[in-house]
Amino acid sequence: MSCLRLSKSVYESMRAHGEETYPHECCGALLGTSTPDGWQVEQAVRAGNTRTDSAHNRYNIAPVELVKIEREARRQGLGIAGFYHSHPDHPAQWSPTDFAEAHWIGCSYVITAVAHGKATVTNSFLLAGASEEDKHFEQETIRVEDEPIETILG
Numbered sequence: 001m002s003c004l005r006l007s008k009s010v011y012e013s014m015r016a017h018g019e020e021t022y023p024h025e026c027c028g029a030l031l032g033t034s035t036p037d038g039w040q041v042e043q044a045v046r047a048g049n050t051r052t053d054s055a056h057n058r059y060n061i062a063p064v065e066l067v068k069i070e071r072e073a074r075r076q077g078l079g080i081a082g083f084y085h086s087h088p089d090h091p092a093q094w095s096p097t098d099f100a101e102a103h104w105i106g107c108s109y110v111i112t113a114v115a116h117g118k119a120t121v122t123n124s125f126l127l128a129g130a131s132e133e134d135k136h137f138e139q140e141t142i143r144v145e146d147e148p149i150e151t152i153l154g
């Protein structure tokens with residue numbers, strides 16, 4: 001089973017984003033580095049939801065915004081680790097639309113359920129497979145790591 005590792009601040013910022021956009025979905029990208037057992041996420045990048053027609057159950061990052069995010073990731077020596085979005089008043093499980101619109105094989109798709117404006121469960125699904133025809137979601141473990149704390153020695 002693969003594992004998505006992120007810092008507490010990245011985890012919290014992603015969940016807070018879902019609370020801020022409630023009752024609409026939020027979306028964003030995750031930047032990080034690849035490890036043999038999954039992504040180590042360094043940064044969550046907020047994106048505007050371009051699906052104004054049905055923003056409560058659809059999300060989309062504009063291609064031009066994605067290009068900018070990719071460029072910024074490369075500049076920092078990072079890759080696109082995955083994408084996150086929220087499910088207002090729906091479980092943190094991928095929908096048929098989420099699956100149809102997921103094309104980044106090897107990336108993690110993180111979903112946070114937001115119930116009555118409060119972030120509840122967050123799940124991550126790795127888009128596995130060899131090709132678009134063969135792709136499938138595999139649930140993965142999320143490991144939230146504490147930030148290194150600077151200690152002052154007196």
Ligand SMILES: [Zn+2]
Nearest residue numbers: 087094095098
């Ligand atoms: Zn969804």
